[in-house]
Amino acid sequence: MKLLIGQILPYITVTLFTLGILYRLGRWAGARIIHNITLSPWLDTNGQVAVRIGSEAFLFRNLFKFDIGLWAGAFLMHFALLNILGGHIVGFGLLGEQFALIPGLGISPELSKEMSDLLGTVFGILLFVALLYLLYRRVAMEKVKLVTKTSDNLWLIYLLVLVGVGNIMRLFHPFHVEYELVRDYIVALALFQPVVNMELLNNGFFLVHYLLVQILLIVFPFSKLMHLFGMFAERWIVNRVYKDPAPGLPNVDVAAARKAGLGLPSGDAVEGGM
Amino acid sequence: MPEYKGMVQPVRATDDEMRKIHIEPVPDEQKPEKALEFLDQIRKKFRSFVMAMESCTKCGQCAENCHTYLGTRDPNNIPTNRAELIRKIYKRYFTLEGRWFGKLVGAEDINLDVIEQWYSYFYQCSQCRRCAHVCPFGIDTCEVTFIGRQLLHWLGITPKLHASVGAAMEKVGNHTGLPKPGIVDTLEFMSEEIMDEFGVEVEFPVDKPESDIMYIPSSADFLLNPYTLMGAGMFFTYIGANWTIPSTVTEAGNFGLLFDQYYTQRGNVMRLLNAAQELGIKKIVWGECGHGWRAAKMYIPSLADRPVRWPITHIHDEIADMIRKNELKLDPNKNSNPVTLHDPCNYVRACGLNENMRTIIRKVTVDFREMSPNGENNFCCGGGSAILFDDPEMYQRRILLSSKKAEQVRATGVGKDGNGILCAPCSICKAQLYPMVEEHELGVEVKGLVDLVGKALVWK
Numbered sequence: 001m002k003l004l005i006g007q008i009l010p011y012i013t014v015t016l017f018t019l020g021i022l023y024r025l026g027r028w029a030g031a032r033i034i035h036n037i038t039l040s041p042w043l044d045t046n047g048q049v050a051v052r053i054g055s056e057a058f059l060f061r062n063l064f065k066f067d068i069g070l071w072a073g074a075f076l077m078h079f080a081l082l083n084i085l086g087g088h089i090v091g092f093g094l095l096g097e098q099f100a101l102i103p104g105l106g107i108s109p110e111l112s113k114e115m116s117d118l119l120g121t122v123f124g125i126l127l128f129v130a131l132l133y134l135l136y137r138r139v140a141m142e143k144v145k146l147v148t149k150t151s152d153n154l155w156l157i158y159l160l161v162l163v164g165v166g167n168i169m170r171l172f173h174p175f176h177v178e179y180e181l182v183r184d185y186i187v188a189l190a191l192f193q194p195v196v197n198m199e200l201l202n203n204g205f206f207l208v209h210y211l212l213v214q215i216l217l218i219v220f221p222f223s224k225l226m227h228l229f230g231m232f233a234e235r236w237i238v239n240r241v242y243k244d245p246a247p248g249l250p251n252v253d254v255a256a257a258r259k260a261g262l263g264l265p266s267g268d269a270v271e272g273g274m
Numbered sequence: 275m276p277e278y279k280g281m282v283q284p285v286r287a288t289d290d291e292m293r294k295i296h297i298e299p300v301p302d303e304q305k306p307e308k309a310l311e312f313l314d315q316i317r318k319k320f321r322s323f324v325m326a327m328e329s330c331t332k333c334g335q336c337a338e339n340c341h342t343y344l345g346t347r348d349p350n351n352i353p354t355n356r357a358e359l360i361r362k363i364y365k366r367y368f369t370l371e372g373r374w375f376g377k378l379v380g381a382e383d384i385n386l387d388v389i390e391q392w393y394s395y396f397y398q399c400s401q402c403r404r405c406a407h408v409c410p411f412g413i414d415t416c417e418v419t420f421i422g423r424q425l426l427h428w429l430g431i432t433p434k435l436h437a438s439v440g441a442a443m444e445k446v447g448n449h450t451g452l453p454k455p456g457i458v459d460t461l462e463f464m465s466e467e468i469m470d471e472f473g474v475e476v477e478f479p480v481d482k483p484e485s486d487i488m489y490i491p492s493s494a495d496f497l498l499n500p501y502t503l504m505g506a507g508m509f510f511t512y513i514g515a516n517w518t519i520p521s522t523v524t525e526a527g528n529f530g531l532l533f534d535q536y537y538t539q540r541g542n543v544m545r546l547l548n549a550a551q552e553l554g555i556k557k558i559v560w561g562e563c564g565h566g567w568r569a570a571k572m573y574i575p576s577l578a579d580r581p582v583r584w585p586i587t588h589i590h591d592e593i594a595d596m597i598r599k600n601e602l603k604l605d606p607n608k609n610s611n612p613v614t615l616h617d618p619c620n621y622v623r624a625c626g627l628n629e630n631m632r633t634i635i636r637k638v639t640v641d642f643r644e645m646s647p648n649g650e651n652n653f654c655c656g657g658g659s660a661i662l663f664d665d666p667e668m669y670q671r672r673i674l675l676s677s678k679k680a681e682q683v684r685a686t687g688v689g690k691d692g693n694g695i696l697c698a699p700c701s702i703c704k705a706q707l708y709p710m711v712e713e714h715e716l717g718v719e720v721k722g723l724v725d726l727v728g729k730a731l732v733w734k
Contacts, residue, residue, distance in 0.1 A: 028324055030318060033322065037322055039412070056412070144337075146334070146355065147334045224329075234329055237321060238414060249592055252515050253514060
């Protein structure tokens with residue numbers, strides 16, 4: 001089991017994940033933007049386009065405008081997720097001492113590690129709660145229930161289990177994982193060295209967490225999770241610069257026309273209109 | 275066939291009527307297989323369609339933002355579920371996810387019932403794009419129903435209304451089947467009307483060579499909305515324009531956009547370009563028509579089979595421009611009744627006319643009240659994409675589809691004394707709202723925007 005999950009599967013996961021995403025993106029790029037279907041009011045500059053797409057992608061502008069409850073759940077979930085992903089990379093990479101590296105704050109490596117622990121714990125719980133709320137919406141709110149497929153709920157449950165296991169490692173000391181162990185493991189993997197006997201893989205919760213993540217990454221390119229990239233591809237179709245042709249009619253001189261009294265019956269001083 | 279297994283459906287064109295618009299209907303037993311073949315062709319072309327199929331997360335935001343769902347409360351009228359009618363097939367046959375997991379991810383085999391579902395629900399969608407406007411990703415369900423209707427058309431399933439309009443466009447160049455003598459007669463009659471009512475001499479030049487401006491009116495303006503065409507005539511006369519109406523394209527609309535974006539829509543574009551060349555004009559100005567203006571402004575560049583040498587603008591663009599330059603003398607007191615503006619979906623979400631309509635209406639009316647929501651957030655009249663079916667079942671549906679609009683109009687209070695004006699500057703909105711303001715007893719009269727301009731012009 002340790003050999004499979006810890007040593008062999010990671011290489012398969014990375015390969016399938018990368019190829020899968022390239023396949024999906026290629027599939028999208030193969031179809032073209034045929035007609036101009038940008039949404040008006042138009043955006044005038046590429047700067048405005050960047051602001052619009054950015055605010056939709058990172059602040060969920062439309063959800064905020066039209067459904068504040070959904071915005072709260074979705075934003076919290078994605079924001080916590082983003083921080084957790086970042087935390088995994090930075091925290092394991094720098095052994096939790098990342099905040100000590102920020103010059104001028106005078107944070108000690110010990111304090112940094114505590115901060116890192118605290119942030120991880122907080123975002124882990126937030127993510128779990130936000131996922132629960134999103135699942136609640138899917139089963140309890142009529143309008144969301146009506147559009148939900150079984151797989152939508154299964155994804156949320158899958159993520160809840162995945163995050164739940166992660167939280168157990170964080171909250172219960174006996175199952176805690178030292179940053180150093182993870183870093184050494186990843187480095188060994190990247191250097192194609194044997195890892196089967198490393199201490200990290202003796203932690204059952206870690207193995208479960210790690211397996212779930214890998215399955216998720218393998219399925220990712222073929223699932224609804226691709227909305228991460230779909231977001232930008234779709235926005236680029238409907239939010240682009242469009243410039244109106246200039247108004248102004250050829251050979252029209254209104255002042256001259258009015259002076260000549262065009263439209264007024266000849267020699268007649270009829271009141272215009274009624 | 276107004277119903278199929280409990281689903282309302284518009285009356286469909288007969289096989290002979292389909293042949294008139296160059297489609298050989300596919301026999302029922304071959305329809306599922308052919309539908310897949312057509313879907314496979316078209317999905318490889320349109321990225322807008324692929325993205326709608328592949329990036330929805332089913333968040334449910336579109337539900338309460340669709341007037342069709344609000345009016346009917348039919349779950350299949352929720353935009354993402356409407357798209358799902360085709361997405362379930364797309365998933366099943368064209369994605370790994372659907373092939374592996376099937377029902378779990380909502381994939382389904384195709385059969386005749388599914389195609390009948392498409393016909394029912396894609397023709398209840400107004401293609402108003404409010405769902406695209408509110409979707410966090412910008413997924414445009416309009417693109418899905420466009421393609422759904424295209425597939426149905428190729429299978430030989432098209433509403434009688436749309437098919438007969440397609441045939442009329444090819445025969446005479448407008449939707450109502452009005453031939454040139456009828457056009458000239460009607461315009462002469464309008465000149466007389468203008469003289470009687472406004473005391474002004476207005477001539478409507480038809481096919482005048484070497485004109486500067488080619489005006490494309492909606493054909494409905496000849497019959498149903500005469501004041502819009504009269505207003506345009508008065509405006510062009512007032513500013514002393516050298517203008518003309520081409521008898522070969524007396525149609526601002528283009529139903530091709532709504533059921534056949536290949537042959538029918540393209541055919542009308544070519545007619546237009548031919549007319550522009552023959553008459554030696556310098557600029558094309560478009561009349562009041564929502565889908566038609568979208569088809570002209572946004573689709574002519576990608577549909578034309580030759581360079582387009584003439585700039586194309588909307589009459590509202592030109593009027594608003596002149597108002598900003600202070601070139602028109604307008605008396606708002608000529609329109610003293612309370613007025614509210616219904617923003618045609620295609621104007622505000624596809625053509626950027628929001629500000630120009632307001633520039634005009636504020637200058638030509640005294641008591642203008644915005645409805646809420648308005649501008650690009652506005653709800654459709656319920657007739658969008660010409661789902662203006664008259665048979666009893668579909669007519670009942672139209673009343674439901676317009677109920678959100680009725681609620682909005684009522685909230686403005688313009689019709690409280692029975693003398694309100696509902697300005698709806700689009701031929702399909704007008705055709706939908708003329709009967710609907712009666713059904714919902716709104717106490718308003720439906721008018722175009724150019725109607726109000728014509729009335730407010732001060733000639734001396």
